[in-house]
Structures are given as structure tokens and as C-alpha cells.
Amino acid sequence: MKLMASLSLATYPDASSSKIGANAVALVQQIDAALHAVAINVDIPDVSNALSNYLLDLPYKIQEVEATSRKSGKDLLKAVTQEAARGGVTLTTQELTAPPALMGDVAANHSRYFDVCLVGWAPANQTARMLAEAILFGSGRPTLLLPDSQDVEVLGHVVIAWDGSRVAARAVADARVFLELASMVTVVTVTDEKPLPGQGIGERLALGLRMRGLVAEAVSIQAGDSSIGTALQEHALKIGGNLLVMGGYGHSRIRDFVLGGATEGILADLRLPVLLSH
Structure with missing residues (x-):
């Protein structure tokens, strides 16, 4: 289809x-x-x-x-x-x-x-x-x-922002067609932004991707003084990422959008193609 x-x-x-x-x-x-x-x-x-x-x-x-x-x-x-x-x-x-x-x-x-x-x-x-x-x-x-500031390149390196949440899992599922075409997948977990649901959650996802035939690795980063959206994009660009995949946090109150911090950071300063999934 x-x-x-x-x-x-x-x-x-x-x-x-x-x-x-x-x-x-x-x-x-x-x-x-x-x-x-x-x-x-x-x-x-x-x-x-x-x-x-x-x-x-x-x-x-x-x-x-x-x-x-x-x-x-x-x-x-x-x-x-x-x-x-x-x-x-x-x-x-x-x-x-x-x-x-x-x-x-x-x-x-x-x-x-x-x-x-x-x-x-x-x-x-x-x-x-x-x-x-x-x-x-x-x-x-x-x-x-x-x-609009750049041309779309070959999306060979897909970077996944992973915190083990429902919306992050939804984003990974929605990005399947891009993951299947990627030559490399990097799972990035930000460790100093909020409590995470356990240790090694990034490597657990990377392992599942490798079992599906993808080339995948996991890394952990700290946002430090940067917003989480900035930290994720900067790391993606640093390692040669062409597409960032992440969950879209927030909700709409009759067209008054209330955004999560990561989503707001991405929308405020978009630096590469980003697939958001809610």
C-alpha cells in the first residue's frame, strides 16, 4: 500500500x-x-x-x-x-x-x-x-x-529522543518508514531533565531496534543550562543526524495550545527536520 x-x-x-x-x-x-x-x-x-x-x-x-x-x-x-x-x-x-x-x-x-x-x-x-x-x-x-532555512537531505541518520513515555513510543512507531530506510539510528536520552522510568531505557530501545535488523546505538546526554529542545537538536546535528523523532508533549484547550518544554523548545528554534507525534 x-x-x-x-x-x-x-x-x-x-x-x-x-x-x-x-x-x-x-x-x-x-x-x-x-x-x-x-x-x-x-x-x-x-x-x-x-x-x-x-x-x-x-x-x-x-x-x-x-x-x-x-x-x-x-x-x-x-x-x-x-x-x-x-x-x-x-x-x-x-x-x-x-x-x-x-x-x-x-x-x-x-x-x-x-x-x-x-x-x-x-x-x-x-x-x-x-x-x-x-x-x-x-x-x-x-x-x-x-x-525553510535548509534543503532536505537524505535522512540516513535518524535520532530518537527517548524517555520511555507513551508519546515517545508512539513517535517511534510513527517513524517506522524512516527507521527502515536509515543507515544509522541513535537513541538519545536526556538524563537531567526529569525522572526517567528506570536505568538503561535507551539501550533497551536500541536493542529492540537491532533485533529488528536496524543499526542502532544508545547515548545519554545532559541538557545542562540549555533547553531540552536545544540540547536534543544540538546533539543530533553534532553526530550528523538528519531527522529527529520525538513525542509531541502538550494539549489543546479549544485552540489555546499548552506545550510541553521539549516541544516548545523545538518549535521556538527548529534546526533540522523533526517528526513530532502526539
Whole structure:
């Protein structure tokens, strides 16, 4: 059965970078997946009255914003289409509309029909962050963040952030397709961040991966004065990791996202592709 990846594209108020097309295609090529790209366009309810029409010309401003959003969506889909054609990737595209407050919900609901969800990431793009958080907590699917600042490389070295928790175990299961393609897997346990459920938990996971035919090792690190998200990414990059796999901690209180420390650290300063699973 062929895998299907969903790429959610932000259009308003901050549009995704066109670089996400190349990165998404490069990634799905590696896992031999089909790609479905969806632009989430804004649909602003008309709440104008006679006074606002006279003073602000509100209907025109709404039309202008919606037109800008639709143009951004079409431009992004065109860029993805061109990249997919060059890369020989099977692609389908779609445009969805939603009020500004519900764009994340629409993206999350749509993402439930796919195997893995892709989101482009730029530090200043709050719309992309909103979509990523909504998809992570609301889709029930793994969410793969692709930083716009770099090209997606061959994901040959997968690094697993492991603390023995349910969400970490879920992330490992969701990353199976990437683990099977990896030439090396490193299990990293941070020992000074919180109590862990026993000794040698990283080596226990690494042993299980080796029994499944993977090349895997376990290491323990200390975060020290760094945030756990920073420590994990710095170590992953230090050992040549191309993909970081970790559980996404936190929950949503009616779209008010409350994030765990590790997840917040990753989202605040993304340095390499990260697969988050809730």
C-alpha cells in the first residue's frame, strides 16, 4: 500500500515559503509516497454595517484580503506542482477555505486522511506554527516539520529522543518508514531533565531496534543550562543526524495550545527536520 503525505500550506496572514515545495518533494521521494498539497485560504465573514461600510469600506478590504490569500495559495500549489513534476512524484492538490480562527482546525481535520503530515517552518511565520500545532494535537497523525532555512537531505541518520513515555513510543512507531530506510539510528536520552522510568531505557530501545535488523546505538546526554529542545537538536546535528523523532508533549484547550518544554523548545528554534507525534 502506497503511503500518502499531506502538505498543508499557509496563506494568511503569513504565507508559507515556496521552498516547502522542494523540501516536501525531496522527502516523499525518499519514502516513496504520494503527495497531497492543500492550500488553506481565508474566508472572512462579512460583519459589516452601514457605518463600517461608509467609514472603512470593510467589504472591499475583506475581498482584498481573501483575494491575496487565494493568490498565495495558487502560487504555492503551482510551485509544488512544478517540483513534483521534476521529481516524478505523484501529486494531487486542493484548496480549502476557513475563517481565520478555524484555519488550524480545518487543516487538522483534513490531515486525518493521510499517513504523515508535512508543514514548512520559518521562525517568524506564526501561521505555519498555528497550523503545525493544530495538526500535531488534532490530526492523530505524525507531523513532520521541515525548516525553510535548509534543503532536505537524505535522512540516513535518524535520532530518537527517548524517555520511555507513551508519546515517545508512539513517535517511534510513527517513524517506522524512516527507521527502515536509515543507515544509522541513535537513541538519545536526556538524563537531567526529569525522572526517567528506570536505568538503561535507551539501550533497551536500541536493542529492540537491532533485533529488528536496524543499526542502532544508545547515548545519554545532559541538557545542562540549555533547553531540552536545544540540547536534543544540538546533539543530533553534532553526530550528523538528519531527522529527529520525538513525542509531541502538550494539549489543546479549544485552540489555546499548552506545550510541553521539549516541544516548545523545538518549535521556538527548529534546526533540522523533526517528526513530532502526539
